[in-house]
Amino acid sequence: MSEDTLFVGTDEGIAWAWVGAPNLYDPESWCSASRSGDGYIIGPVNSIAGEGKEIFLCSEWGAFGKVGDGWRKELMGVQAYDVAVRGDTLAVATKDGIYLRTKDGEWTVEEVEGWVPSSLSFAGEGLWVYLSSGYAMVKDHMLYLLNRRLRVPIVLGPPGDRFTDLAVDRRGVLWAATSVRDLSPGGLYRFDGESWSRYAWGDIYRDAVTCVEVDHEGFIWAGTWGKGAFRLKDDGTPDVEADSVVWITPENSPLSPTVSEDFCVVADLAVDDMGRIWVANYMAHGSPVPTNTPIVVLCGFPHGDAVAFTDEDGVPDGEGTVLLPLEGRLWFGTFRMGLAFLAYGPSLEDKGDDRWVHIFTAKFPKLTSNNISDVDVTPDGRILVATEEGLNVFRPVYSEGELRFEDWRVYDVSDGLPSNLVRSVCPTPEGSIWVGTEGGLARIRGDSITVYTRSNSPLVDNTVYALEYDAGRGCLWIGTGHGLSRLQISLTSEVNAPRVVAFPNPFFPEEGPLTFHNLPEGSSLKIFSPSGELVRSLSPEGGGEVIWRGDNDAGYLVGSGVYLYVVKDPQGEVQVGKVALVRRRR
Known part of the structure; x- marks a missing residue:
């Protein structure tokens, strides 16, 4: 509606009528146009905007403006979804970006990489754009204030409806893997109780997220069906672009490819009590290069002293699907060859005392x-x-x-x-x-x-x-x-009583102190040697954290070994854990 005229978009063009006409059901009350005055086809109309005598429309073929009793071409050769006007500025949303025309008649196009504008509105200080991104089945959405480049995510529920693995981090944020083999992938989802976010790259294999795990430091690890694994550091907000992501592939780790040298599948990830990351390298037995590492254990990333287990070590000849690392033990489930048990003793690196049992x-x-x-x-x-x-x-x-x-x-x-x-x-x-x-x-x-x-x-x-x-x-x-x-x-x-976390674990005093996180207010922390002798007593001074530099209460450095820590809060609740202290040889 503009002044006393009603405008209606149709599949063939535009129609308009005076609202005071005696009978708007009478076709004679309407004017219509399927072409502009200079002969261009208008086509199906998607949106109409304007005020007073300045009326514009956009269609599958472009944008047009009203001139007298006819229409003129404003923008052609683009599929236009929406149009908005304020003063001398005309804005058109297209699949190629946002076209802007000012009073001098020149057009410019603004693109937001990876996003498609579908709706426009001038409000307040500028032009707001509704943007969507992603596959047809899984989309992200946001509002975008063009002149300030301000992004406002829109919560429409989870980006997809398939959840194949879940993990909760120490902030209480839920992380979800979404891929089922042979079905469309959906990326990694993040839900903080209010907002959903999605990590995706537009690559069918990177976005095929198979599993997710949270390590002791709070990093999020995710495996994919084709591109190895990635580790991200969440900044605590729904803004995925603010988070740093590192990819772990056969090129920078002991992981093995499968059917081709650039195709690497991670079926499961697990974190043990020492903070090490266990990786089920699915189908590694079919690797075209002689690496064949169906199980890889990473000590963070860069991986440092990684340990790989092959079929020569005793890993069953089946596609590994799930890992359960326990203290000195591992349970390993496969797709075709049953269950495997590994007892690796006090040292993961020393395979001489390893004992494998295949259960089928x-x-x-x-x-x-x-x-x-x-x-x-x-x-x-x-x-x-x-x-x-x-x-x-x-x-x-x-x-x-x-x-x-x-x-x-x-x-x-x-x-x-x-x-x-x-x-x-x-x-x-x-x-x-x-x-x-x-x-x-x-x-x-x-x-x-x-x-x-x-x-x-x-x-x-x-x-x-x-x-x-x-x-x-x-x-x-x-x-x-x-x-x-x-x-x-x-x-x-x-x-009010989250799990106490000690990091890094293993702990190398020469590289920095060990930090205990999530200590309850007013709690005490005692560290004992493997023989049960009290080594160090500590108390957090606020913030729920305290550090240990590998010394005893007398100030002397203690030797390498596995130490027991006991945390007791004012209500008498006790949490117990272990940390490994390793001194570098000089």
């Missing part, structure tokens, strides 16, 4: 399938193995080079699981085992099993790919094939 159905008939999708451990030491034929639960006993199993139990549909195809498993502190299956979510508590599906709960989808316990919120995050659900399982959260 032909040799261990209690194992229900050789296709392992997830492995975890309960607080009381039971190992949970998710397979396509149910959940296996057992207590391992390793002594004098021999591995045996106690209390082996299988859970499947006959016991009450909604499906035998178990994709994920997650134990929680109150004693429950949560099981994600193809048919829904199950909770095992003692002898009882409770099932949650779309039909009896708000669960968004029955295909559960990933589970992650959020201690800070006392809830369970549930990643499915069609969205994310959150189940509150504890009436009280642990926000």
Whole structure:
């Protein structure tokens, strides 16, 4: 509407009529145009803007302005989505950018790399642009103030609806992997409780994020289906462009390629108690170059003293899918060759005392399938193995080079699981085992099993790919094939008592002090030697952090070894952990 005239865009052009006409249903009350006065086709109209006698439209063919009873060409040869006008400035949103024409008649184009403008509005101090980016299935959105180059992210919910791995960092931010093999990738998602962000590069293999993990320093690690892994440092805001990203590939690490020299798959990432990053280098056995490292252990990045395990070391000849590193032990699940157990003793680098045990159905008939999708451990030491034929639960006993199993139990549909195809498993502190299956979510508590599906709960989808316990919120995050659900399982959260983190671990005193993070206010920290002797007593002076330089209470430096730390808060709650101190040889 402009003054007393109504303008309507059609599939063939533009129509207008006086609003005071006796009968607007009468075609004789309308004027129309399908071409400009100089013969250009107007085409389907997407938007109309203007005031007074200055009326402009944009269409699939360009932009046009009204002149008297006709129309003139303003901009041709571009697909225009929206038009806006203020004073002498005309703005047109196109797939190539934002075209601007001032009173001198000259056009300029403003581009925001990687983004497409679809809507325009002059307001306040300048021109606001609505931008979108990404694949047709997964888009990011933001508002952009053109004259100030100001970006304002728009929260429209998660960028996609597929969640295949989850991790919660020490700030309580949720990170989600999104890729399922043979389906369209979606990048890495970040959710801070209010805003969603997406890390993506427009590359089908970089954006195929398979797994995600958080290390002891707070770095986020993610594996991909084709481009290795990447590590990012989150600045604590939803602005993904402010975060630094480092890629880990066969070119700068011991990772192996697979079907081609530039194709590297990381199926899983895990962090052990020492802060080392364990990498499942999927399909590395098929590497075209003689590296063949299906398991790689990185001590941060740059990786420094990385350790690689090959089939010659005892890694089973199967595609590794999941890792569970424990103190001096490793459980390794594969796609075709069952489960593997590694006892590597006090030194990861010294492979002379390593002991590998392969657990597969032909040799261990209690194992229900050789296709392992997830492995975890309960607080009381039971190992949970998710397979396509149910959940296996057992207590391992390793002594004098021999591995045996106690209390082996299988859970499947006959016991009450909604499906035998178990994709994920997650134990929680109150004693429950949560099981994600193809048919829904199950909770095992003692002898009882409770099932949650779309039909009896708000669960968004029955295909559960990933589970992650959020201690800070006392809830369970549930990643499915069609969205994310959150189940509150504890009436009280642990926000006021986050896990104490010691970093770096291992700790090299010659390179700087060890820092204990997340210490409760008023707490005490005591460090003990391997023999139980008190070495150092420390107290945070504010900020929840305290440093240790590798000395005892008398001020003398202590030797290399694994030290125990005990943190006690004013309420008597205790947290215990281990740190490794390593002195460099001179």
